[in-house]
Amino acid sequence: MSEEFSMLIPHNQTENDVAFSRGMETYFSHSLGTNMDKLRNFTKFVPRQALSQFLAKNELFKHVVNIHGHIIECGVFLGGGLMTWAQLSAIYEPVNHVRRIVGFDTFTGFPAISEKDKGQNPDYAVTGGLATRAYEDLQEAIRLYDLNRPVGHIPRLELVVGDAIQTIPQYLQDNQHLVVALLYLDFDLFEPTRVALETFLPRMPKGALIAFDELDQAAWPGETLAVLETLGLRNLKVQRFPFTPQLSYAILE
Numbered sequence: 001m002s003e004e005f006s007m008l009i010p011h012n013q014t015e016n017d018v019a020f021s022r023g024m025e026t027y028f029s030h031s032l033g034t035n036m037d038k039l040r041n042f043t044k045f046v047p048r049q050a051l052s053q054f055l056a057k058n059e060l061f062k063h064v065v066n067i068h069g070h071i072i073e074c075g076v077f078l079g080g081g082l083m084t085w086a087q088l089s090a091i092y093e094p095v096n097h098v099r100r101i102v103g104f105d106t107f108t109g110f111p112a113i114s115e116k117d118k119g120q121n122p123d124y125a126v127t128g129g130l131a132t133r134a135y136e137d138l139q140e141a142i143r144l145y146d147l148n149r150p151v152g153h154i155p156r157l158e159l160v161v162g163d164a165i166q167t168i169p170q171y172l173q174d175n176q177h178l179v180v181a182l183l184y185l186d187f188d189l190f191e192p193t194r195v196a197l198e199t200f201l202p203r204m205p206k207g208a209l210i211a212f213d214e215l216d217q218a219a220w221p222g223e224t225l226a227v228l229e230t231l232g233l234r235n236l237k238v239q240r241f242p243f244t245p246q247l248s249y250a251i252l253e
């Protein structure tokens with residue numbers, strides 16, 4: 001297990017879960033073939049939970065493919081979600097050179113945890129929690145992504161670095177044309193989620209999607225509180241997929 005992110009092992013893991021993670025670390029490094037062979041045979045290695053999340057995001061993307069506008073990833077962390085939207089866009093709409101997938105993150109972790117975020121938080125719910133070197137790492141992921149898709153000379157991904165409480169309003173200021181088709185809320189925290197909802201909602205047409213990573217989660221009450229304070233839950237039909245527990249979404253009417 002990578003030391004850097006071992007803090008992310010949830011507390012509710014069983015011995016089998018821990019044995020699976022440890023076993024997979026070793027198996028992946030020692031398994032047959034080159035790294036590319038392993039990646040092409042990814043179903044041998046990828047945890048079922050990650051595959052389920054990917055399938056759920058695929059369903060969201062299939063809805064959004066017919067909705068005009070950008071995809072906004074609120075909280076990038078290591079970039080798995082961001083690159084999911086990027087890959088799906090390259091697969092389903094290779095020539096859509098208008099769509100951008102925009103990721104917001106400090107890349108230095110949580111700027112602050114407010115009173116509204118206090119709940120049954122995990123240990124990494126502290127200032128600086130989830131800090132990564134992902135910004136530099138993602139530059140190479142994006143370069144390779146662009147090599148492997150049609151119209152790769154027109155960028156499809158943007159990373160916006162800094163505290164989203166400031167960078168989100170600034171982004172709108174700098175991009176007066178912005179329309180949002182999918183707002184993926186995964187900051188974990190109240191204040192940036194509130195700012196994202198207040199800033200982007202007026203730019204979302206009917207049929208656009210808001211997706212929630214932490215709605216109704218005791219570990220991160222801030223996301224639910226931000227939704228209550230902006231949209232209100234009574235105005236939303238919050239739906240989910242039976243095969244993945246965390247993700248929920250609503251189609252704007």
Ligand SMILES: C[S@@+](CC[C@H](N)C(=O)[O-])C[C@H]1O[C@@H](n2cnc3c(N)ncnc32)[C@H](O)[C@@H]1O
Nearest residue numbers: 075076077081105106109130163164186187192
């Ligand atoms: C749960 S992670 C995001 C996971 C990511 N969506 C994925 O698919 O793996 C939450 C991220 O939100 C970022 N974050 C939280 N508050 C923020 C803020 N005010 N401004 C910018 N980024 C913030 C953290 O740095 C962290 O990387």
